Structure formats: C-alpha cells, structure tokens
Amino acid sequence: MQAHPPVGSAIVSDTVPAQRPIRRWNREALHAYVFMSPAILGILIFTLGPVIASLFLSFTEYNIITDPQWVGLANYTELFQERLFWQAFRVSAIYSVVSVPLNLGFALGLAVLLNHKMRGMMIFRSVYYLPTVISGVGVAMLWRWLFNSEFGLINVLLAKVGISGPAWLLDEQWALSALIITSMWSVGGTTLIFLAGLQGIPQELYEAAEIDGAGRWSQFRSITLPLLSNVTFFNLVLGIIGALQVFTDAFVITRGGPNQATLFLAVYLYQHAFLYLNMGYASAIAWFMFLLVMVLTLLVFKSSPLWVFYESERKGN
Amino acid sequence: MASQVSTLPFWRTRRGQERMITAAIFTTLCVGGAVVLLPFFWMLSTALKPAEQVYLSPPVWVPIPPQFINFWTALTRVPFYLYAFNTSIIVVFVMIGTLLSCSFAAYGFARLKAPGKDLIFMLVLGTLMLPGAVTLVPTYLMFNSFGWVNTFLPLIVPSFFGSAFNIFLLRQFYQTLPVELEDAAKIDGANPYRIWWSIMLPLSQPVLATVAVFTFVSTYNDFFTPLIYLSDESKYTIAVALSFFQGSPRIGPQMHLLMAAVTVSLLPPLILFIGAQRFFVRGIVMSGIKG
Numbered sequence: 091m092q093a094h095p096p097v098g099s100a101i102v103s104d105t106v107p108a109q110r111p112i113r114r115w116n117r118e119a120l121h122a123y124v125f126m127s128p129a130i131l132g133i134l135i136f137t138l139g140p141v142i143a144s145l146f147l148s149f150t151e152y153n154i155i156t157d158p159q160w161v162g163l164a165n166y167t168e169l170f171q172e173r174l175f176w177q178a179f180r181v182s183a184i185y186s187v188v189s190v191p192l193n194l195g196f197a198l199g200l201a202v203l204l205n206h207k208m209r210g211m212m213i214f215r216s217v218y219y220l221p222t223v224i225s226g227v228g229v230a231m232l233w234r235w236l237f238n239s240e241f242g243l244i245n246v247l248l249a250k251v252g253i254s255g256p257a258w259l260l261d262e263q264w265a266l267s268a269l270i271i272t273s274m275w276s277v278g279g280t281t282l283i284f285l286a287g288l289q290g291i292p293q294e295l296y297e298a299a300e301i302d303g304a305g306r307w308s309q310f311r312s313i314t315l316p317l318l319s320n321v322t323f324f325n326l327v328l329g330i331i332g333a334l335q336v337f338t339d340a341f342v343i344t345r346g347g348p349n350q351a352t353l354f355l356a357v358y359l360y361q362h363a364f365l366y367l368n369m370g371y372a373s374a375i376a377w378f379m380f381l382l383v384m385v386l387t388l389l390v391f392k393s394s395p396l397w398v399f400y401e402s403e404r405k406g407n
Numbered sequence: 408m409a410s411q412v413s414t415l416p417f418w419r420t421r422r423g424q425e426r427m428i429t430a431a432i433f434t435t436l437c438v439g440g441a442v443v444l445l446p447f448f449w450m451l452s453t454a455l456k457p458a459e460q461v462y463l464s465p466p467v468w469v470p471i472p473p474q475f476i477n478f479w480t481a482l483t484r485v486p487f488y489l490y491a492f493n494t495s496i497i498v499v500f501v502m503i504g505t506l507l508s509c510s511f512a513a514y515g516f517a518r519l520k521a522p523g524k525d526l527i528f529m530l531v532l533g534t535l536m537l538p539g540a541v542t543l544v545p546t547y548l549m550f551n552s553f554g555w556v557n558t559f560l561p562l563i564v565p566s567f568f569g570s571a572f573n574i575f576l577l578r579q580f581y582q583t584l585p586v587e588l589e590d591a592a593k594i595d596g597a598n599p600y601r602i603w604w605s606i607m608l609p610l611s612q613p614v615l616a617t618v619a620v621f622t623f624v625s626t627y628n629d630f631f632t633p634l635i636y637l638s639d640e641s642k643y644t645i646a647v648a649l650s651f652f653q654g655s656p657r658i659g660p661q662m663h664l665l666m667a668a669v670t671v672s673l674l675p676p677l678i679l680f681i682g683a684q685r686f687f688v689r690g691i692v693m694s695g696i697k698g
Binding site for chain 1: 432531
C-alpha cells in the first residue's frame, strides 16, 4: 500500500518526456483492474446483483415456472402475520442470544488456558480445534445419535450420575438446547483466534503489572481484556452472522422439529424457496435476515468505541 | 532471603504456585479434551458393533470382537465410491479456482495502484458480513436459467471469482514481501502478470497451502450448496449422500452402519488436519491478529 516509486520508473523518467509517467500510471491502473477483475466480477455477479435481485423478487410472487408477478409489500405483510415466521424468528433469536455469548466466553476462557506455557500444549490446541475441521453433516448425524433419548451417550452418562436426561431432540423444550450444546462443541475455532490475539499482547505489560503488584485477575481485567477487545469484536460480529444463518445442524439433527421448536430462519427460508418454490416470499425472508444482521452489526460497531480498545489509544496515552 | 523463602510451605512459594496453576490448567484441559473426544469414541464404538449390541442399556463401550465388516457393508450398500468421486472433482476444481483467482486479485490489491482500489477492497471485505441467504434465491435462479442446476458448475464456477477471506489473507502476505524482488524483474522487462506468476506465486507457497487446506475443509464439509443444486443421486457429494442415509432403508435405521459411514466421511479432513496442522495454525494466526 505504501507508495513505492519503483527503481524501474526512476530510470525510465530520466530518459522519456514528462507526460510519460502519467501514461505509465494509467497502464498500472489498467493492470490493477485486470488483477482485481475476478473480485470485481465476483462482487457484481454473486453479491451486488443477487442482493438487488432478491430485493426486487421480495416484492413479487414467483414460482420459477410462471413470470414474477409484482405484489408490492404483500410478501412482507404476509410474513409478519405468519405464525411460523415469528416462531423461526424466536428460535434464531434465542439461539443467537444464548449461543454467541456462551461461545465467546468459553472460547476466551479456553484460550487463556491454552496460552499457558506448558509442555504438550500443542496437542491440546489440536484436540480443541479438531471439531472445527471435522464438521458438517457427519458430525451432525453423530450428535443426533449422541442425543438419542434412550441409548445416546449423553443420557447414558447423565444416568451414571443419577440424572434422568430429557428426550432432547424429541422434546420441544430441549431440542434447541441440544443444538446450542452442539455449537459449544466446536468452540475451538473462535478459541484459536482469541489465542492468536493473546499471543500478540506484549509480555512486558504483564511483567510491569506484576512489579506493580497486580494479581492475576486484575492483570486479566486491565491488560488482557482491553487488548483483546478488537479480537472479541471480530469474533462477536462473525458469531452473530453465523448464528443467524445456522442451517446444517438444524436441518440434519432435528429437521426443524419437534413441532417447529428448532425452525431456524435459514430452515424456514429453505422450505419456502426449495420445497414450496415461493421464491418471492423466500426473498422477503432473506431480506429480513439481511436487515436483521445489518442492524445488529451496526449496533456492535456503534457500541465498539465504548468497549473496543485500539492500539493507537495506548500509544497516545 | 533464602531462609525466608524456605520457611514458606511449598504451595506458598512462587514456584509452588506456578506448579499448582499448571497442574490445575492441565487437569481442566484434560477433562475438556475428553469431552471433545468422547463423541468420536462413541462414534467409533458404535461403528464397530454388531447390530444387536447397538441398542443396549447399559451400553457396550468396547465391542469385542470389533466388527470391521460394518465399514465394508456401509460403503458397498450405497455407491459410496461415486459420492467420493463427485466430491473429489468438486473439491479439486474449487481449490484450483480459489487459489488462482484469490492470489491473482490479491496481488492487484497488494501492489498496484488504481483509483477506487481501496473502495473495491472494502467492498470485498464487506461481503464477509453479508448473510448468504440474501443472495441465495437470485443466484439459484441465475444458475437455473443457465441450465446448470443438477451439474457441478454452480458449486465450482463461483470459486473462480475470488473469496473475500482468502484474498485478504494473501494480500496481507504479499504486502510483507520486499518490493525489490519485483523491481529487479521489472527492469528485466517482466509485466505484472509474469511477476505474479513467476515471483509472487512461488514465494507465497506457504500461504497458498493455508488457503488450500481451508478451502478443502470448507468445500468438503459444505452441505447447503450441493443440497440445493444437486438432485440426481448419482451426482451427490458425500455430505449430501450422508444426510439421506438417515432416512434410507438401506442404511438409515441401522445406527452401526450409519456411524461407520460417518467415520469414513470424517477421515479426509482428519488426515489433512493431522498432516497439515501448521498451515491451519498459520491461517488462524494471520486472520486473528490482522482481523
């Protein structure tokens, strides 16, 4: 990014007329656009175009076979009157509100432990990261089996300590909790991002704090947390976006059931788009999700000056 | 000083405290690690059981003798080789597309100057925050109008148009390379494309490997995209085929066969992870610190 007058251009500008550097610059810009072209085309074809198209479609009724019919706001009014939509919204909201903070907290705690200097730590880090690499359908099916009410490992273990476990996936009250527990299992990805952040904190700060007599807890609160807040911010934003889009687990483990107890917004969208071919209605759901993510991300961004601590502030002080 | 320290009991000394903390951390991590690994143990245990031992209470923890034949049964009752072949084709082409397009674009973002470049880069990063749902329906309709539904093209072609995270990762790396390397090539008359191909690509092999392993894992584990685009059973990827095993009379209710199939399906990412750990770690460190 820094300006880099190349050695080559210095030589050239010695020997050619004055307007030459401008042409060279133009050519560099041309090359730059060629290089950026996959990304530019990608954004136009796979992001900007579809975002606008889905906004348009959300005002139409469209079943792929006949042409889209303009229906104005009908999809949205229908959406807001539909009981199942509010159920999907509720499920996604509860899941996000519970699983995102839980995951962040767990990940941070685990990262602090994994940052301790100890032999064999690499093995622990690998073990905790494993569920992030090995994910998807296979693991979802494994969880389905683990949560089996009678023969699944979880209830078998609960029985060992004298607890009679719930029916989990068959129980409306417990199915969503089961999916939250599943999400906790792959906390390792977030953990390692925190860990990378922890390792970027200069060790001298802790040494100085120790000389001043600060205990571990106050070191954690006044050094680790503030200096890690930008990583927390990053993880929080990605966590919210991820949580609002959960699909595979809900689709494979519970199929949205029982009795819509795990009907996530993404599952609801999938049903309307690809089972009932309500492309217009599905687009309205998609735009609702989009706006929801935007509002939440904006809130996090707006609130960030209150709790995110930037490097420049430290240098300024 | 020395006498004062020695009068303290061991757990009050500094070294003693360090030791105790390490022991506590070690114990916590062991318990947590067991929780992480236990599901895998349960999976393997189920996969090796004869049918009559699966639904028993109390459970059989270690089936003796293990029924290795379950793997064979699970893999031959359905055309698993076909699913593996389909998955390989998709994964290989997506990796090629991602590596080429992302490193190509990243070089432009890292090294060349053009008006609006920073804005474009911000847009690229902005796509990371966009929920996939909002582009889903029109993208599907577009591929449908091309007649590409039920082919691998909707899964492969987008990878040739770059992806934000990988472009970001590669750009960060290119910016750390000394400019002098390119200047020498420029004096020799090399154009930017040549510089990218013969200088930047070879130098960025470690980062390319990182991008490659992440791309492999995410493509291999992807469920939603193949689910909506592939409808012929003969075109299924492993992920999609697995999800249909649940309800399939051939494998479905037989949990031991299902878990055998799941075990096999988890092997490729597991082997990659064990073999290429440092590339995973590098990717996380780079994204974490700069993110």
